[in-house]
Amino acid sequence: MSHCEFPALGFGVGLRRPHYSEIVDTHPRMDWFEVITENFMVEGGRPLEVLERVRERYPIVMHGVSLSIGSTDPINHDYLRTLDAMARRFEPAWISDHLCWTGVGGHNLHDLLPLPYAEEVVSHVAGRLREVQDILGRRILIENVSSYMAFACSTLTEWEFLGAVADEADCGILLDINNIFVNAFNHGFEAEQYIDSVPVERVKQFHLAGHQDHGRYLLDTHDHPVRAEVWRLYERAVRRFGAVSTLIEWDDRIPEFRELQAVADEGRSRCDSAMRGAAQPGIDAHR
């Protein structure tokens, strides 16, 4: 997968409503923005105006939550047409969505539900991903989701499933480091093993976020700072996958923009340190 197709954008944050005016009016320092695609699937008004203004100055990535690539419902071609039209209008650096299902029977749960990790499901999802990529005329990134349930019928680990889907669909991976940490706790596996097992050449973006500790489980809420353990996993990921584009997610109890800038700067600093400490042959092998 070429780096022209998924260029290294640096460190970005999600474009969220509380920051619209500050970003449009003052053009703060930020490498790039990620937008929740569905929030801009409207006919007009403030969100689209803001996105146009932001796009004039910053690279953007369109990150969807309703592709429902793992559903057994037919692929929603109306949704894809809208997505394609948005991509033509705003020219995102790339498009991403989640390795999950969000509904069935024409209903949408507005949540990212995990799939059974089994060969049959790899084929099902990969086939749909190929169709989506053909329609959009581009490869997309698929993100590992946080989860609280796992299926008795699974025969693969989560990382085997993720790698197999990406290989079979020939798509990229958006690796959410926080989700790996959350899932490792919730399902009892080693987060480091996950990082070390994902195919290097597929990973083109990282997500970093905070979560809530509910004692018996971790909840992926995007409303807290990135935990130290997640930063350490991130550094491990950088050593393995290189300095791919990194995005700080913060969707609830959203802080001031300058605080997000500080988190992005911390990511940059940790990434630089990890890259300096990485064994160069290993890094060079995929760069």
Add this chain to the structure above:
Amino acid sequence: MMAMKPDRERPRAAAGDFDLKRLQELLYRLIAAPCGVGEGLAANGGLPPGNLEAILNGDDRLSARERLEIYANAYFYRLLDVLKEEFAATLMIVGDVNFHNLVTGYLLEYPPTEPSILHAGRNLPAFIRTHSLSRRWPYLPDLARLERSLLEVFHGPAAPVLDASTMRQVPPHEWPALILRTHPASRILDLEWCVDLVMRAAEETGTRIEPPSGPTSVLVWRQGSRAHYRRLERGERAALALARDGVAFAMICEAIAAEATPDENPAALINRLLARWLSDGLVMAVGPWPASPAGAAS
């Protein structure tokens, strides 16, 4: 572009271990069950012999049912939060408990179907009309309709609006033939209750008032990046309804003049209403137009 990688050796689930479609349908029913997973399990005949553990892994920290309940709670409360924000005045009138129960019933009858959660509340005004809450608060359907309309015009189509300076560039003798149309991010609501007063009180003072009943027409529109609403003046309702599909300015004038009172100067009324529409960014020119009619998009 889609180069296939060689298939790898991977273990396969035994044939018949699961059917993904049936599995997703079952999980959907359990997650969306109005009173939670327990009720869904009790009502469900689709579970295999044994229990939920035959499908989902549980452990000593969290049972399979507890794990599924995380999703069930997330489903309901995510949508409840969205609808609370969208229908803030309705929530203020009925209170948290009633609103919670309202949404429980609503999601059962109108589960979300669209990719964007922005559409989740579009049927709530119609649902409220059939709900017992509208017997206690008969104006509630109108209020919810007004709140939903504000969201819809906020995200309505963009189009260039006609402003006063552009209008002044047109020689007066050409005005009658101008085709004017209301902006697509606007709508007229014909209501049975003066719920604009309820909205205003909720927004400005955080207080609840009981509105008077009686036919009321309220205009909802977007100007710039904000959605607005106001009661329509006499003469405006018929004229703006005509302009929805685009009509000659002369016909709009006739509609306004027809509603003028005997002691009212029709020309003055027309001038005043037109000035207000231009100031509100409510109309667009669609032709014929002698000069460039381009205005600011809204």
